[in-house]
Amino acid sequence: MIYYPKANIIPNLYSNGSFSTLGSGEPYTGYYFSTYDGKFYTGKEPGDGTNIELSPGTNSFTNEPEGQEGGELDYRFDTPNYTYSAILKKLSPSKIPSRITPVPYYPKPTLADYQTGEFQRYFSKKVNEGIFYETQGTFQNTLYISFNIPWLITGDKDNVAKVNQRIVELKEAELKIIGLGVYLKNNYLQFYK
DSSP: OOOOOGGGEEEEEEEEEEEEETTTOOEEEEEEEEETTSOEEESSSTTSTTOOEEEEOSSOOBSSOTTSSOOOOOGGGSSTTOOHHHHHHTOOGGGOOSOSSOOOOOOOOOHHHHHHTEEEEEEEEETTSOOEEEESSOOOOTTEEEEEEEEEOSSOHHHHHHHHHHHHHHHHHHHTOOOHHHHTTTOTTTTOO
């Protein structure tokens, strides 16, 4: 069984033979869902049946079975790149986000960072939820607030902990967010040497 978070799929779409199953190449008629990475699978959503991967054809895509009212084109998939967020938001190709959610990253300070005494940490927070991700760099997506903070890793142990805690508190106040300290498990000496 495949898994995609609900935020990363568009469920309950319907094909009137405009898709074919990968492998056999036979036309597919029925419900399908699409994923953030441009893939299509049989079923209304993940876990609905076997979820066989589909290959898009050139026919129209609809949200409803043939014969039901509506039956209009689903313009989210009316381009070769199948990046639905770009069409829904009418973004220029240069502003198309490559991912829906950030890629989690665990930083590893270098020897140069330890010689400097600090390094930059990058985070993304979901706008409408208290979900944080640490990322390798700035993540561009309107669903997330992206920011970075300097993180001390050398010096007087008590001072490092106080400064890092204060930086986190200031960033929370500046962005009007809560939970960054909790996300970091209040470990203000992380990476300290």
